[in-house]
Amino acid sequence: MPTISKRGEQVPPSPIRKLVPFAEAAKKRGTKVYHLNIGQPDIETPKPMLDAVRQSNFKILEYSHSAGNESYRRKLVEYYARFDISLTHEQIIVTTGGSEAIIFAFMACLDPGDEIIVPEPFYANYNGFATEAEVKVKTITSSIESGFALPAMADFEKAITSKTKAILICNPNNPTGYLYSKEELEVLKQLCLKHDLFLFSDEAYREFCYTGKHFSAMNLDGLENNVIIMDTISKRYSACGARIGAFVTKNQEALTAAMKLAQARLSPPSFAQIAAEAAVDLPLDYFDGIKAEYQSRRDILVAMLNEIPGVFCPNPGGAFYAMAKLPIDDSDKFCQWILESFEFEGQTVMMAPGTGFYATPGLGKDEVRLAYVLNQADIRHAIVCLAEALKVYPGKTSK
């Protein structure tokens, strides 16, 4: 029997999805499970997006342009202009989800053995893409006590070697919800210019900022040739299943390389591009209501968490995630236990163990990520469950 690749063995399993069997078993027992574990919003996809697809009348589901339909890319130019990001449609490659934008950036800019610096905790799937690209992720740790602010410039300097090719941030951040300030981005700019690094900026949650305003890496003057934006409509329009994202850069060489990767895989999905194009024409106040809803959920979640003895949850400035520190021995054990061995009034809650978002062994053992993608009533129920669980969890620490 032929053996698979080392790479195939080394790709890490998804830390978020590994608890799924325990959640399924709980549901089979009749327990209601609140899913705070995954960024799948309960917000409806805007009807004009779905209607655009349902009312389409083409007869052949053809390949699109490898960079995505030109009409959609021209619409995206309008979209980015709303954030004072000035682009041409040729600086945008429509990708199959934000995931493919990440892969394109890794493949186009990094060779096997190259290093990329990521503040931890970080979006766990970056690990999978790094393994595919044979790239080494080096982390510098941000702390829950500081609300997960950007680590000090000196920490970056210490991590940079001759093999470092890029810094990757997610802004606002998944999993922490932290919104990087303009000043923090200026620090990254100095680092990138000094060491000639790419700045990969995952801006999937651009619209969802509650405390402060989003500042895009693309707006860093003088860093135009270093910045690659990895974007997606998944969270923005509650359209995760569309699989439409974007690779955006003004670096012509990176664009040319990514375009060849795009041609090799032929084209992004055609149906979903229709929905994505319609999204750009949504009323400009569309996000007001959505943002207000997420902000209310955040406020409830964070307030309730901080009322639980021994729990600390910094107030996230954006996205729809929060990391909370719990009085527990091991977040992997706890997140499994609460699904497997606990219920309160027939209910329990699924969370993502903090360990999955750290590369440094031992970190995140007393943290969990909570996605506030459920309605306010459900969030209240879920946090009540969590509070009750913490009263009886056998691995509770005395803090």
Added chain:
Amino acid sequence: MPTISKRGEQVPPSPIRKLVPFAEAAKKRGTKVYHLNIGQPDIETPKPMLDAVRQSNFKILEYSHSAGNESYRRKLVEYYARFDISLTHEQIIVTTGGSEAIIFAFMACLDPGDEIIVPEPFYANYNGFATEAEVKVKTITSSIESGFALPAMADFEKAITSKTKAILICNPNNPTGYLYSKEELEVLKQLCLKHDLFLFSDEAYREFCYTGKHFSAMNLDGLENNVIIMDTISKRYSACGARIGAFVTKNQEALTAAMKLAQARLSPPSFAQIAAEAAVDLPLDYFDGIKAEYQSRRDILVAMLNEIPGVFCPNPGGAFYAMAKLPIDDSDKFCQWILESFEFEGQTVMMAPGTGFYATPGLGKDEVRLAYVLNQADIRHAIVCLAEALKVYPGKTSK
């Protein structure tokens, strides 16, 4: 300015798409261009597939399961059973097009520096995926004189080294249209068992066999742990823009590795999975009419080509491509010239230069690939154009 990766530089540009600017210029001049260059069929996508999407009534466009909707995978089990391929739904991972099935196979089974053997001419995009995976493609040449039959076993033996991990075939073949026989597959089986190799079988054109019957690599007894099928609905149902394919294997380790890759990129497109699932319920005689149409096109194309002085086109047994040998100096020059400097009655034809399908330098210079994806009248017009062009092409050889 940061430099891109060597990999990013080395990804080959698509040989099929590089002539696009010349075709666009011809159209701007008012010349009608017959597109025989790309496998985008003019056949309508089955209405039940499009209707299934248009009549869908969900409110949130959610992520699907990373392996694809279970309902669709269960349908695919039915589909494969029609070819006596016995599978469980857990042996199928729904991919974003056949392209992603190829990437998953490369990433899951091959490490950087590993070698994969492919008979040439071959589907050019394998090169792009190999570059991403840092894998070396080694080719053995099949000849137009033999109709592109599988090269001799001895040729494979000569190419196999300690680094060889897999053999890749496309059956029926793109670009040659060659349909591998059961006997040829048995030869590959012996090679794979002897040298412990994976057999990657791209069966995108399974239904389109005109001379003989398709024999799937999955039906090779005793090779179950070595075979990975790379599949797609793109050509089968004229649904190229759906971006739905499948990675199919009974090798549990390869499946586990591919599943981790699938989880990292979250899910295949949701809209298109609805269309794909509806496709499995099309009447079983759906392919009869389509196949008859492609066969008529093939018959016209091949007969007309072989009537042109100096042209030789073997009769392809399947798919919808033919490779033809032309009395020309250089297929790249010729395919550009016919778009740039020629027209006959206001028309010209776009073809794919043969060179793009060979890895061995110099091969394919007198060959072109023609995709018979246009209606019969258009194919006639296109081949008349080609015949007229060959009368006046400055680089005509005396053969």
